[in-house]
Amino acid sequence: MKQNLSLKQAAAITPPVQLTDTEALIDLDKMRRYRLQRVRDELKARDYAACVLLSPLSVRYATGVRNCAVFQTHILAGYLFVPAEGPVVYFDSEPGRNTAAQLGTIDEIRDDICPLSYMFAGNRIDEWYAKWARQITDLLDRHGAGKRRLAVERAGTRAPAAFAALGVEVVDGSDVIEYARRIKSAEEVLCMNHAIAVAEDGMYRMREHCRPGISETRLWSHLWQANTEAGGDWIECRLLSAGDRTNPWQQEASSRLIRAAELVCFDTDLIGPFGYAADISRAFFSGPGRPSDYQRELYSRAWTEIQHNIALMKPGMGFRELTELGYRQPERFRQQRYPVMFHGIGMSDEWPCVFYPQDSQFIYDDQLAEGMCICVESYVGEVGAAQGVKLEQQVLITEDGCALLSHFPFEPELLGAEL
Numbered sequence: 001m002k003q004n005l006s007l008k009q010a011a012a013i014t015p016p017v018q019l020t021d022t023e024a025l026i027d028l029d030k031m032r033r034y035r036l037q038r039v040r041d042e043l044k045a046r047d048y049a050a051c052v053l054l055s056p057l058s059v060r061y062a063t064g065v066r067n068c069a070v071f072q073t074h075i076l077a078g079y080l081f082v083p084a085e086g087p088v089v090y091f092d093s094e095p096g097r098n099t100a101a102q103l104g105t106i107d108e109i110r111d112d113i114c115p116l117s118y119m120f121a122g123n124r125i126d127e128w129y130a131k132w133a134r135q136i137t138d139l140l141d142r143h144g145a146g147k148r149r150l151a152v153e154r155a156g157t158r159a160p161a162a163f164a165a166l167g168v169e170v171v172d173g174s175d176v177i178e179y180a181r182r183i184k185s186a187e188e189v190l191c192m193n194h195a196i197a198v199a200e201d202g203m204y205r206m207r208e209h210c211r212p213g214i215s216e217t218r219l220w221s222h223l224w225q226a227n228t229e230a231g232g233d234w235i236e237c238r239l240l241s242a243g244d245r246t247n248p249w250q251q252e253a254s255s256r257l258i259r260a261a262e263l264v265c266f267d268t269d270l271i272g273p274f275g276y277a278a279d280i281s282r283a284f285f286s287g288p289g290r291p292s293d294y295q296r297e298l299y300s301r302a303w304t305e306i307q308h309n310i311a312l313m314k315p316g317m318g319f320r321e322l323t324e325l326g327y328r329q330p331e332r333f334r335q336q337r338y339p340v341m342f343h344g345i346g347m348s349d350e351w352p353c354v355f356y357p358q359d360s361q362f363i364y365d366d367q368l369a370e371g372m373c374i375c376v377e378s379y380v381g382e383v384g385a386a387q388g389v390k391l392e393q394q395v396l397i398t399e400d401g402c403a404l405l406s407h408f409p410f411e412p413e414l415l416g417a418e419l
Contacts, residue, residue, distance in 0.1 A: 004186075007371055015194055028064070035061050043083075049144030053082065062088075065099050076154070086144075089108040091113040132162070133165070154174075155173070183370075184346065184373055184396070188276065192278070192346075194274065196406055202225070205225070210258070212287070215258070216255070220253040220266070231273045233273075235270050240264070240266035242264045244387070247385050247387055260287070262387075265281070277349070281377075281390045283389045284411065302391040303391060305326075306376055306391050308326070309322075309378075313401065315400075317367060326357075337379065342375065342377065352366060368397050373394065374394075374397065375394050377392050
């Protein structure tokens with residue numbers, strides 16, 4: 001693989017991931033160093049001495065460590081100390097430590113981990129939080145350059161009190177990691193393109209098997225199979241529904257059998273190889289025969305919104321400006337609009353979100369920048385109607401606009417209604 005790719009070049013490449021005599025792997029070391037530096041730069045910008053990361057996604061972003069990620073989303077186990085300057089220290093069980101030992105992003109690996117979940121600590125959890133605060137404060141005193149401001153992710157209510165007793169100011173670390181993750185390197189884009197290729201493989205399998213008589217869950221299983229075969233991690237939701245279950249949106253896949261001449265909608269929400277997300281939505285027609293005029297209208301309206309909003313995307317475009325210039329569906333479709341017009345994407349759904357005008361209470365200021373990856377959303381369905389359509393594309397903000405990352409085709413037979 002060529003080195004020092006521009007973002008535009010990376011957006012157009014789907015990399016091979018197996019070693020051959022003529023093709024190199026993605027430069028994962030370079031990617032890990034880039035991500036760790038993004039975290040450090042954000043700590044410096046906010047004048048924090050260090051951060052403690054507990055989310056497995058954040059730990060993987062900063063270092064590359066992967067260890068029982070789904071488990072650790074709800075049972076705190078491993079954690080990571082990252083100073084603005086100085087050694088990165090990782091605490092985990094033996095499997096995580098073995099992985100960490102292979103990574104140049106981690107300077108010290110420790111086994112004196114403190115149990116921070118009630119499952120392990122039971123009614124001694126306050127005792128363990130106090131011990132953990134002393135453990136981290138010792139690192140802060142040695143590597144914090146005299147500062148006592150610490151960003152702690154997923155701190156809960158116990159952490160601030162435990163650190164305050166030691167004279168350490170604790171702030172929420174989520175803003176540090178979210179803002180660091182927003183700008184992708186070329187290597188991250190390559191990883192994302194690989195994840196999208198895996199998702200699109202699963203989508204082709206689903207389209208091939210989308211026919212009357214198959215259940216929603218069985219159809220959904222083809223996406224899981226493609227991701228598992230490729231070494232992907234998981235799928236965050238199970239959003240696939242057919243017929244009357246496409247309206248309202250966000251109903252999970254069920255045992256319902258798909259019937260003739262129905263719309264089938266899904267959202268991949270796939271976390272693929274290397275931990276990167278493919279977040280793409282499509283709608284199929286189950287057949288046989290032709291879609292109805294109303295089905296084509298729903299689909300065409302969603303497609304038009306996607307195309308219009310993608311055309312707005314470029315560096316420097318403000319979030320409020322995107323809200324003002326975004327596509328307007330007719331009034332009858334607005335009540336069941338999707339929760340956001342756009343959202344960030346990386347190792348999962350992430351900051352930012354851009355909202356519809358009707359949701360003014362949520363709107364905040366910022367702007368698009370080169371290197372952001374964004375998902376462009378549309379859901380079209382009337383209140384009380386029996387059908388709806390969900391579509392979504394994944395794009396990369398480039399120096400002069402944006403580049404499509406998702407390439408799964410739309411359905412020509414559903415793009416026929418006059419608007």
